Amino acid sequence: MFSQYYLGVPSATPHRAPKLSHKKSRYGCQRCRQRRVKCNEAKPVCDSCERHCATCFYDRVPPQERCMVPAAPFVQGTAEARVAAAMARPKDSVAEPDDPPETRERRMIEVRLMHKYLTETGETVAIDDKTLFMYAALVPKLALGSDALLYCMNSLAALHIAVSSGDDREPAAVDAHRKYLSMALREHNKALTSISETNADIVCLTSSLFRVCSFTLLQERSRVPYEPPVEWLMMNASTSAVVRAANKIVGHDTQSVAYRMLHTSPIINNLEERFGEARRRGLEHIVAREPLGRDADEPWDDEIRDAYETTLSYLGGTVEAARAGEEHEVCRRLIIFPMLVKGRFIELVQEGHSRAIVMLSFYFALLSRYRHIWWIGDAGSQEVRAMAAALTGDWLAMIRWPLEVVRTGKIPPLPTDNV
Secondary structure (H helix, E strand, O other): OOOOOOOOOOOOOOOOOOOOOOOOOOOOOHHHHHHOOOOOOOOOOOHHHHHOOOOOOOOOOOOOOOOOOOOOOOOOOOHHHHHHHHHHOOOOOOOOOOOOOOOHHHHHHHHHHHHHHHHHHHHHHOOOHHHHHHHHHHHHHHHOOOHHHHHHHHHHHHHHHHHHOOOOOOHHHHHHHHHHHHHHHHHHHHHHOOOOOOOHHHHHHHHHHHHHHHHHHHHHOOOOOOOOOHHHHHHHHHHHHHHHHHHHHHOOOOOOHHHHHOOOOHHHHOHHHHHOHHHHOOOHHHOOOOOOOOOOOOOOOHHHHHHHHHHHHHHHHHHHHHHOOOHHHHHHHHHHHHHHOOHHHHHHHHOOOHHHHHHHHHHHHHHHHHOOOOOOOOHHHHHHHHHHHHOOHHHHHOOHHHHHHHHHOOOOOOOOOOO
16 A cells, blocks of 8 residues: 655754744645644745755645545555556556566566667657756666666656557556556655755656656546646646755756756746746736626636736747747746646646636647657647537637647647637
C-alpha cells in the first residue's frame, strides 16, 4: 500500500510555530499541518514553506471539488504520489506490485530498458539541445547511483516501448512500466525527505521524468463526464517547488540540474515576459464579465482577476512565439505551463469554473500541435473536444479558436471582439 509521503525539505534549525493571521485551514499543505501552524494555502508554495526554504506539497483535496484520479484508500499522499500511483497500478487493482526478483529474466529486461532509453527515449524527452545533455546523457549516468532515478528511467523506457507498439500495447512492457514506476515512486519519496547537494540533481531529474509519465496519463484518462485534469496540474506545480528548493540548496551552481532547468527559457524568470499585459491582446474578451447577467454568481476579487489575466498573458505570449515559428520555445512553454501558472488559477480550475476551463482549452489546443511527440500524443485535442461537449452558451462560443487549432493544426488570428 502507498503510505502518505512527506515530500519536504527539513529546516536546518527548529523554529517556534509562528502566529499567523490567516484563517483556519483544513486543506493546507502537509508540512504546515505536521508543524501545527496555520497555512495560507498559497500555491504552489505557501508563505510558511517559502520562509523556511521548504518544499510545499498539498495532499488534501476538498471532497466537493473535482479531481482526475478517483479517490481510493491506497492513493494518498501528495499530488505527485497520487498521479504516479494511478499510473503504476493496473485498472481495478488495489495492490502495489511487488519488486521483481533478482533473476536473469529481470537483468535482461533491465538491459533492454536501458538500451531503449540510451538509444531513443532520452532524446525524445529532451525538447531541444538545451536539455538534450540532461536527459540523454546525465540521467543514465546518475541513475547508476540512484535507485529512484534508475527505476524511473526504466519505467519511462518501458512506457515508450508500450506506446510505440500501437493500439495493442505490448503487455510485458506495460507491466514493466507499472512495476518500475511503483518502485521509483517509493525510492523517490525517500530521497525527497532530505534533499541535499549530493542528491539535488537526482531529485530534479526524477521529478522531471515523473512529469513525462504524467503527460502520457493524460492520453488515457476518462473524459465522460468531463472533469478537468486537476491532479495533473497539481503534480506539475509540485515539481516546480522541488526544483526551486533544490536550486536554493545548490546556490548559483550553473552546472546543477536545478539551475539549468530554471534557465532554459526567459519566461521562467522574466515576469514581464510571462505575465505582461501586452501579451494578452486578442484574448481580453475571455476575462470580460457580465456581473448583472451570466456572471452574477461567479466569485470575483482582485486575486481571481489577476489569476485569469496572468494566465491569458502566458497563453498569449505562447501564441506569439508560435506565430514567430519558435516551435521549440513554444513546446517548452507548454510543458512548463502548470509549473509557472499562478496557483490561484489551478484552484479555479479545480473549482470547475467555466471561465477557467475556457482558458485551459487554449492551452490544450496549443499542446495538440505536438501530438507527434509520443508522450504528449493526442491528449490536447481530446481535452479540447471534451470541453466543447461539456460547455454551453457563451462559454462554448469562446472556444471556437481552440477548436479551429485542433481541426487545422494552424494558428489562426486571435479573437479580438467580445463574444
